[in-house]
Amino acid sequence: MLSPRSLLVRGMLVGLAAGVLAFAFAYLVGEGPIDAAIAFEEAHSEAGEPALVSRTIQSTVGLLTATLIYGVALGGIFSMAFAAAYGRIGRLGPRATAALVALAGFVVVALVPFLKYPANPPATGSEDTIGRRTSLYFLMLVIALASLALAVYVGRSQVARFGVWNATIIAAGVFVAVIAVAQVLLPSIEEIPDGFSPILLWNFRLASLGTQVVVWTALGLGLGAVVERSLRREAVLSTQ
Amino acid sequence: MSSISSSATPRPAVQPVAIPWRELQPWLLFGAVLAIALLYFVGTEQGVFHLIGGSGVHEFVHDGRHLLGFPCH
Numbered sequence: 001m002l003s004p005r006s007l008l009v010r011g012m013l014v015g016l017a018a019g020v021l022a023f024a025f026a027y028l029v030g031e032g033p034i035d036a037a038i039a040f041e042e043a044h045s046e047a048g049e050p051a052l053v054s055r056t057i058q059s060t061v062g063l064l065t066a067t068l069i070y071g072v073a074l075g076g077i078f079s080m081a082f083a084a085a086y087g088r089i090g091r092l093g094p095r096a097t098a099a100l101v102a103l104a105g106f107v108v109v110a111l112v113p114f115l116k117y118p119a120n121p122p123a124t125g126s127e128d129t130i131g132r133r134t135s136l137y138f139l140m141l142v143i144a145l146a147s148l149a150l151a152v153y154v155g156r157s158q159v160a161r162f163g164v165w166n167a168t169i170i171a172a173g174v175f176v177a178v179i180a181v182a183q184v185l186l187p188s189i190e191e192i193p194d195g196f197s198p199i200l201l202w203n204f205r206l207a208s209l210g211t212q213v214v215v216w217t218a219l220g221l222g223l224g225a226v227v228e229r230s231l232r233r234e235a236v237l238s239t240q
Numbered sequence: 241m242s243s244i245s246s247s248a249t250p251r252p253a254v255q256p257v258a259i260p261w262r263e264l265q266p267w268l269l270f271g272a273v274l275a276i277a278l279l280y281f282v283g284t285e286q287g288v289f290h291l292i293g294g295s296g297v298h299e300f301v302h303d304g305r306h307l308l309g310f311p312c313h
Contacts (some may be wrong), residue, residue: 002259004246004267023309030307053299066282066304073278079265080271085260094256110309122302131288133311208307 002086002227007079010226011219012106015075018218019068019133025214026067030207031059036200043122044193071215078105078219082227090164094231095224102220104148110212112144113137116183121201124192133189143182151175283310 002104038055053062078101086097117137155171162170192201281307285291286298298305305312 002257004259004264008267008271019308026304028305034303053302054297056308058299058303062300063303063307065300066308069282070280070304070308073275073282074276076271077275080268083259083264084268087256091256097256114309117305117311120305120312122312125311125313127313130311130313134284134288137311195309204306208309211307212309 002083002231004080004083006158006229007083008076011077011079011082011223012072012223013075014226015071015073015078015220016068017071017222018075018215019064019071021218022211022215023067024062024210026061026063026207029210030204031063033200033204033207034059036197037121037123037204040196044123044195050143067211067215071158071219072095074105074109074215075219075223078102079223081105082223086227094227095221096226098211098227102216102223105219106150106212106216108144109141110209110216112179113140114205114209116140116186117189118205121204122194124196124201126191129189129191130202133165136186136189140182144179147175147178147182151176282308287312 017145035055080187082101085101086094089097089100091101117133117140151171151174154174155167158170161167280303281297282301287310302312
């Protein structure tokens, strides 16, 4: 049987690998738009601030540090979500369970908050509204997590009556409905300055979403493969 | 075991066994607290709140913060 401790350790190691892949993607795809946005910022501000950390450090070691810590943290929490889900989603094995939990994680943690409060490049957010923007972003995240919990609860309660397939559709419908209402009611943030290239904004946001896809894909496929392998080894040992 | 199963690639049809909630709870809590602490430093330290003075942490993880989708300056 799986132990929570070994799952947490493996999740964090898989997260480390996911962080490396995320860095590679973010560096190759995301740094171009960031540099272009900073160039816009410098062209439109009167006095340049003294650079505390050089751009070279920010775009290499700094970015790598951020993606590694992010990967380890998400990997840890993801493995715990996997530990809770494994054996509780029909007869799904470790790989399918990990893939499904990662898909849910991507939608709830990355995609849904992104749809309302998408990632913004440098030069597009006001210093004065950082508190409000941060609160709204995390509020959206909490609403997404709560909606997932509600959807899972509703779905499971309807399985006996409607069957697994239809209960899953009902659960998804509940999730989409709650998110839709929340996104309509929550205030929008529109601080993109005049003259900022829409193509640059699009490219940056695509790079940001792509980084999330890389992270969650690596987590889902990685943890599934690792757990599958150890369970098989265990099963082979026990039959010998 | 029969010769068929021992010679073929081992593919045991394991019925997945869930980890009991009682055993899982402390680890869920630990994992969540650990993750939130780490994410805080990558995502929002020296944004709205400051545990460490200055803006060194913010500037160091600056690009990651933007690309990972956290609200930033």
